[in-house]
Amino acid sequence: xxxxxxxxxxxxxxxxxxxxxxxxxxxxxxxxxxxxxxxxxxxxxxxxxxxxxxxxxxxxxxxxxxxxxxxxxxxxxxxxxxxxxxxxxxxxxxxxxxxxxxxxxxxxxxxxxxxxxxxxxxxxxxxxxxxxxxxxxxxxxxxxxxxxxxxxxxxxxxxxxxxxxxxxxxxxxxxxxxxxxxxxxxxxxxxxxxxxxxxxxxxxxxxxxxxxxxxxxxxxxxxxxxxxxxxxxxxxxxxxxxxxxxxxxxxxxxxxxxxxxxxxxxxxxxxxxxxxxxxxxxxxxxxxxxxxxxxxxxxxxxxxxxxxxxxxxxxxxxxxxxxxxxxxxxxxxxxxxxxxxxxxxxxxxxxxxxxxxxx
Ligand code: UDP
Numbered sequence: 001x002x003x004x005x006x007x008x009x010x011x012x013x014x015x016x017x018x019x020x021x022x023x024x025x026x027x028x029x030x031x032x033x034x035x036x037x038x039x040x041x042x043x044x045x046x047x048x049x050x051x052x053x054x055x056x057x058x059x060x061x062x063x064x065x066x067x068x069x070x071x072x073x074x075x076x077x078x079x080x081x082x083x084x085x086x087x088x089x090x091x092x093x094x095x096x097x098x099x100x101x102x103x104x105x106x107x108x109x110x111x112x113x114x115x116x117x118x119x120x121x122x123x124x125x126x127x128x129x130x131x132x133x134x135x136x137x138x139x140x141x142x143x144x145x146x147x148x149x150x151x152x153x154x155x156x157x158x159x160x161x162x163x164x165x166x167x168x169x170x171x172x173x174x175x176x177x178x179x180x181x182x183x184x185x186x187x188x189x190x191x192x193x194x195x196x197x198x199x200x201x202x203x204x205x206x207x208x209x210x211x212x213x214x215x216x217x218x219x220x221x222x223x224x225x226x227x228x229x230x231x232x233x234x235x236x237x238x239x240x241x242x243x244x245x246x247x248x249x250x251x252x253x254x255x256x257x258x259x260x261x262x263x264x265x266x267x268x269x270x271x272x273x274x275x276x277x278x279x280x281x282x283x284x285x286x287x288x289x290x291x292x293x294x295x296x297x298x299x300x301x302x303x304x305x306x307x308x309x310x311x312x313x314x315x316x317x318x319x320x321x322x323x324x325x326x327x328x329x330x331x332x333x334x335x336x337x338x339x340x341x342x343x344x345x346x347x348x349x350x351x352x353x354x355x356x357x358x359x
Contacts, residue, residue, distance in 0.1 A: 001354065002028045003113070004086040006077060007055075008036030008097030010046065011169070011284045014265055015092045015115060017050035018172040022347040023090075024053070027354070030084050034073050034097040035060040039239060045264040050176070066096060066127055073100030081108055087359055088113050091135060092168075094128040098135050106138040111359045115168060115350065117142035118149030118158070119283070121302035127210060141357060143350050145169075146340050148306045161357075165349035166342015169284055173291045174344040177269055185270055191237055191246060191259035201231040204275035205257070206268075206282045208238030212299060218319035220248050222299055225324035226279065227254045233279075234271055236263045279324065286314050287341065293334050297327045307340035 003023065007016050016031070023029055033055035037043050046052060059076040061069060073096060081089065081104055089105040090113045091098045102112050117136050121129050136142060136158060144150045145167035153162050187195040205226055212218045219241065226233040237245045237259050245259055263271070272278055272285060273292035280286050281299045289296035290308040297317050298304075308314035311333035317323045342349075 001087040001359075002030070002084070003088050003090050004030045004032060004081060004084055004110075005090040006032045006034060006097055006101035007092065008034035008073075009093075009095045010037050010042055011282075012092045012095065012097070013037075013043065013046035013052060014050065014172050014284070015168045017046070017052045017265075018168045018175065019090075019115065019347045019350060020053060022351050023354075026351060029053075029090075030057075030080075030086065031055045032057045032059065032077065032080055032101075034077070034100070035062050036069070036073075036095060036097050038062045041262040041264075042239065049264045049266055050172075070096045070100045073097055074104050077101045077104040078108070081105060081110060086110060088140070090115065092116055094119065094132040094135070096131060099131040102135045102138055111140035112138060113141045113143070113350075113354070114139040115143045116145055116149075117162070118144045118151075118153040119304065120149070120152040121304055123302060126302070140359065141353065143346075143353070145342070145346070146305070146307045163349070163353050165353070166339075166344070166346035167287065168346045168350075169287055170291055170341040171344050171346050172265075173269060173288055176266060177273065177292075180266055180270060183266075183270060185267060188234065188236075188258075188260040188263065188267070191242065191261055196234070196258045196260050198234065198271075199232055201276055202271075203229055203231065203233040204271045204278045204280075204285075205233050205235040206238075206280045206285050207235070207299065208240050209281040209300065211301070212281050212319055213241040213244060216244050216248060218299075219244060220252060221319045221321045222279065222324065223248055223252060223254055223257055225321040227252070227256050228321070228325065229256060231256070231276065233257045234260060234275075236260045236268065238262060277328065290314055291341070295328075295332045297324055299324065310336060310340075 088111045093116045142162045190196045278289040278296040296314040313332045315327040
């Protein structure tokens with residue numbers, strides 16, 4: 001098959017790193033980068049570190065409102081699809097790049113393969129939920145990471161061509177964590193310049209969701225919770241909230257929270273695996289903490305990945321310092337039967353399904 005894959009954001013590069021490696025053994029892949037995440041630390045570093053093939057197209061589309069970005073991508077991806085005439089379009093997850101590419105393809109009658117289908121929060125207030133739901137409903141094949149995603153699809157009457165394959169993020173995690181076992185990380189690039197030492201004991205924080213960064217109130221509560229810990233917090237800051245993070249650390253006089261530049265994936269999973277605990281609002285990082293068996297508090301209203309909540313391995317908290325601190329007192333129980341995110345071979349399973357798919 002000739003498959004056009006469209007990616008645009010950090011977590012999609014990681015999933016593409018895992019799947020492209022397997023997909024290209026049997027199929028011709030044309031890789032399209034929309035440009036949604038474009039600066040070197042949010043894009044180039046992933047392509048270099050993870051040996052992702054160079055994109056055949058770079059559309060250079062970033063910024064603007066959700067509608068502006070999606071509309072520009074829709075037009076640009078349509079041109080690529082018309083030129084390439086693929087047998088299928090492959091998209092990941094829930095970004096504006098995912099939805100734009102899927103809309104362009106469905107109107108051209110090109111079958112859509114959606115990886116990470118069926119993940120649901122249950123509220124269209126979350127901008128990514130709109131992208132997830134719409135993409136699932138126009139896709140030909142739905143690849144779910146976990147049983148709860150299959151159940152969510154069934155609630156929406158999506159039962160045809162649904163495949164529970166496991167999580168390509170888990171494939172990527174197992175693959176790369178093994179390759180950097182003996183690595184030692186001494187310093188990280190500070191957000192305000194200089195080098196930040198990596199201590200033995202630390203917490204790992206990532207926080208950039210619109211819900212937690214739209215105003216400074218939520219982020220200041222999260223930072224004050226981290227400040228109360230007896231050891232430092234390492235916080236790689238997403239470009240979206242760089243200014244407010246720098247401002248808050250200064251204005252609140254924080255000493256324990258160390259702001260660092262966005263990290264490459266290898267550094268991120270290294271820190272996530274070695275942290276005393278993780279606080280995040282990222283769908284990917286809460287799963288990685290679970291994979292590494294590191295206790296996690298997810299500052300989010302919705303259980304994005306219910307499988308991680310078993311045994312309090314991951315707990316949801318409000319952006320409220322007392323709520324976060326209360327959750328830290330709960331001991332997680334890692335006595336988990338089975339592997340809810342698959343066996344590390346989700347990508348092979350996706351390719352096996354493709355072999356038998358009648359498009
Ligand atoms: N990540 C990274 N560098 C960072 C922070 C996170 O490589 O500075 C990785 C993280 O390990 C995970 C992925 O990026 O694999 C998560 O991406 P993000 O939080 O942007 O998106 P989400 O998973 O919420 O869709």
